[in-house]
Amino acid sequence: xxxxxxxxxxxxxxxxxxxxxxxxxxxxxxxxxxxxxxxxxxxxxxxxxxxxxxxxxxxxxxxxxxxxxxxxxxxxxxxxxxxxxxxxxxxxxxxxxxx
Numbered sequence: 001x002x003x004x005x006x007x008x009x010x011x012x013x014x015x016x017x018x019x020x021x022x023x024x025x026x027x028x029x030x031x032x033x034x035x036x037x038x039x040x041x042x043x044x045x046x047x048x049x050x051x052x053x054x055x056x057x058x059x060x061x062x063x064x065x066x067x068x069x070x071x072x073x074x075x076x077x078x079x080x081x082x083x084x085x086x087x088x089x090x091x092x093x094x095x096x097x098x099x
């Protein structure tokens with residue numbers, strides 16, 4: 001299904017005064033949706049209240065979300081609360097935090 005398989009990781013970035021990065025691992029696949037679980041982040045501080053994030057191999061919680069997969073610019077995309085998630089390319093993501 002749209003080249004999404006169990007074990008794939010989606011990245012979701014959101015925020016206003018800060019950039020929050022959430023990583024989700026695909027734990028189940030159906031014809032039109034995926035089941036995902038959020039992973040913990042490994043964050044490296046690179047400056048004042050900013051850095052880079054990569055996913056760890058640990059789940060953040062037991063919660064499982066079911067999301068419908070759509071295509072955005074020909075690539076798998078998940079609609080999230082404040083935007084969308086795309087397949088993670090394996091590169092560290094820039095993040096920031098406020099106080």
